[in-house]
Amino acid sequence: MMKKILPFVLAAALFGCEPSTKNIDTINDPGKAVMGLDYRDFERAASEMVQSMVASGAFKKEGGGRYVVAKGRILNDTMQRIDTDQLMAKVEQEMTRSGLVVMTAAVGAGNAPKDSMVHDVREIRDSDKADEFNKDTLQAKGQLIAPELSISGKVIQRNVRYEGDKQQVEYYFQLQMNNLTNGLVFWQNEIVLGKRGSNKSVSW
Amino acid sequence: MRLMLYVLLLTTALCLAGCQQQEKGVILQEDIASDTLASNIVTKPIIHAFSAIIGEGIEIDRAVTYVNKDGFMELEVAGHNRSFGTKRFEYKVEWLDKSGMVIASLTNKWMLTSAAGKSPFTIKAVAPRTTAVDFRMNTRKIPD
Known part of the structure; x- marks a missing residue:
């Protein structure tokens, strides 16, 4: 009888020990730091970048208006599979909301997110399918605004042996805003996030 | 009696050292600046403990x-x-x-x-x- 019950008792005990799943309070997250990059690191880096841009005073356009910015390449030189668009989306969102710049979805470097519809509707305009549309609602030629600035950067990771059983992981977030007309660097900033922890912690 | 005198002299010297006028805007941390009551090897533990007890922050x-x-x-x-x-x-x-x-x-x-x-x-x-x-x-x- 006991032999029959024991597996059920053990299974129930093990099931009871399983930690329960909780939603992260992203507003006041009391969670411990991790060796890899988590959402808090991206938010901190993006927040510091945006504040640096706003405080620089470099984006006040003479004669008013906003600079048109294209997305350049953000290189991921870390051991992690980081989607650099995740970082850039935050920076772009805040910079656009600040009223200093406006992002263009028409052009962008390499794999930078663009809106393919900008070009798709023009292909329709120039094809036989255009007959299906009201001509007045089709995008006229020469309407796209060329970017004046481009934002590009790099995320770098360096692993340093700290002590016997500890390691130091350094993450460098580098961003720069370049003037596409003359190639000059309008603004640039680097933010360093450093973490120290056990060698057993994996940072990739 | 002689020990008491030494302690008194040491305390006075440290107090005087601590009262020295420092250049405004320049901070000299412990182990860099001349000894004060708070940094002297003898009195430091007492001062630090007191600071912790009163909860300085x-x-x-x-x-x-x-x-x-x-x-x-x-x-x-x-x-x-x-x-x-x-x-x-x-x-x-x-x-x-x-x-x-x-x-x-x-x-x-x-x-x-x-x-x-x-x-x-x-x-x-x-x-x-x-x-x-x-x-x-x-x-x-x-x-x-």
Whole structure:
């Protein structure tokens, strides 16, 4: 009888020990730091970048208006599979909301997110399918605004042996805003996030 | 009697050393500056223990805001760390518009900072919108 019950008792005990799943309070997250990059690191880096841009005073356009910015390449030189668009989306969102710049979805470097519809509707305009549309609602030629600035950067990771059983992981977030007309660097900033922890912690 | 005299002389010397006029704006940490009561090898444990018992920590001296030439409000919070050890903490600045509503922004996040022992520190923040007219700042201990 006991032999029959024991597996059920053990299974129930093990099931009871399983930690329960909780939603992260992203507003006041009391969670411990991790060796890899988590959402808090991206938010901190993006927040510091945006504040640096706003405080620089470099984006006040003479004669008013906003600079048109294209997305350049953000290189991921870390051991992690980081989607650099995740970082850039935050920076772009805040910079656009600040009223200093406006992002263009028409052009962008390499794999930078663009809106393919900008070009798709023009292909329709120039094809036989255009007959299906009201001509007045089709995008006229020469309407796209060329970017004046481009934002590009790099995320770098360096692993340093700290002590016997500890390691130091350094993450460098580098961003720069370049003037596409003359190639000059309008603004640039680097933010360093450093973490120290056990060698057993994996940072990739 | 002779021991008492030595202790008295040592205490007097340390007190006098501690009263020396330091250059304003230059902070000399323990083990760098000349000995004071707080840094002397004999008296240091007592002074440090006393500091810990009375719970010395961070104090804010002033919070100054100004609007920069682009119309964004900037904040500079100056304070000092009364304790002997480095205090690491997080702060969060929220910006308020003219109706007192919090301006939703990515910059309203907990940010890391620290203040060295017995030293001043400064926290700077920039409003993400030109509509910010006021701020509020919160602090918390870094989660263990």
